[in-house]
Amino acid sequence: MGRGGGMGNPVNVGIAVQADWGNREFISNISLNVRRLFDFLLRFEATTKSKLASLNEKLDILERKLEVLEVQVSSATTNPSVFN
Secondary structure, X not given: OOOOOOOOOHHHHHHHHHHHHHHHHHHHHHHHHHHHHHHHHHHHHHHXXXXXXXXXXXXXXXXXXXXXXXXXXXXXXXXXXXXX
């Protein structure tokens, strides 16, 4: 018993259409969540870079102050009469 170009069983077609819509909705949700994750990661990267740059500036200032203190201590140990 062959089928002559018909669409097949309407129940099966309906089930296939529902499954297709379900799959499309699932894929759409996955795509949306991937986009949200990507946006979050971009914001996180920008914020992290900014905070790291600020910390780097503070560290540079502390390193310069430490160098000055090291020079002062070195001067004091080589010439203790400065403090008398």
